[in-house]
Amino acid sequence: MQQREKKPADKPKQEWMLTYGDVVTLLLTFFVLLLAMSSMDQSFISRVSIYSAQHAALARKTSGKTPRNIQMVLDLVERPWEVFSKEDKIKDLLFPDNVLPPEIDRNTLNENLRVLARNEGVALVFSDKLLFAPGGAELTPGARAILAQVAPLILHTASPVNVAGFTDAEEGKAAEGFALSGERAASVLDYFLALGMQPLRFSLSAYGPSRPLDDRPDEASQAKNRRVEVFLKTNQALGGYLTQ
Structure with a gap:
């Protein structure tokens, strides 16, 4: 009797491979999403970070909430039309008596610091007496203590910041007048960048x-x-209009 020809055994279907492929695809998508989220605009990260003047660094051990005094100042500077009437309040919030260095009392601060409204935002105006030795451009220890109180305000807003230096008419007569104003601005900018x-x-x-x-x-x-x-x-021009 002729024996039947045996058919080759069917190979088991590997349907599990399809499921495995789907899982790998989902995992890759998840990791790409995480990577995209981790590369968010650093200005946002700055807004939820807390600056510690004592350590001159970002303190990441805190909850990330904006300090109340800084939030109150932010609310004011984002409405420049209120700055004129709230200048003293802004100074008191940014520079309470307990943070002023020994060589700078309240009267000296008030006489040498102004808060001015501009078309595109708010300017903190520091006279050279608060920041430099006469005729100089190097920050004094007292200046660093003062700027340390401004740093959280910058950290908790994503607004662009311009640092501008100026001289008086007498200093401006010298060929180095413009250079001196640039050196003064650069000293302040270098301080912020060092943080x-x-x-x-x-x-x-x-x-x-x-x-x-x-x-x-x-x-x-x-x-x-x-x-x-x-x-x-804090108010950027967009298409001819000022926006917050």
Whole structure:
């Protein structure tokens, strides 16, 4: 009797491979999503970070909430039209008595710091007396203590920041007048960058004596012109309109 030809045994179907492939695809998609989220705009990360003046670094052990005094200042500077009437309040919130260095009392601070509204935001205007030795451009220890109180304000907003230096008319007569104003602005900018702030948020300007706050010739008036302005552009121009 002729034996039947045996058919080759059917190979088991590997349907599980399809499921495995789907899982791998989902995992890859998940990791790509995580990677995209981890590369978010660093300015957002800065807004939820807390600056510690004592350690001169970002303190990541905190909850990430904006300190109440900083939030109150942010609410004010985002409405520049209120700055004029709230200037003293902004100073008190940013610089309470317990953080002022010994060489800078409340009267000295108030006389040498102004908060001015601009078309695109708010400028903190520091006279050279608060920041530098006479005729100099290197930050004093007291200046660093003052700027340490401004740092959280910058960290908790994504607004671009312009740091501008100025001289008075007498300093501006010298060929180094514009250079001096640039060196003063650079000293302040270098301080902020040393804290780990994002360089692309900042711009630097040097105006020398060309933009005086007070053009009267007396010393008290000219002292107002020797200054550095930290300008937070909280209202950006977009299509001819100012936006918050």
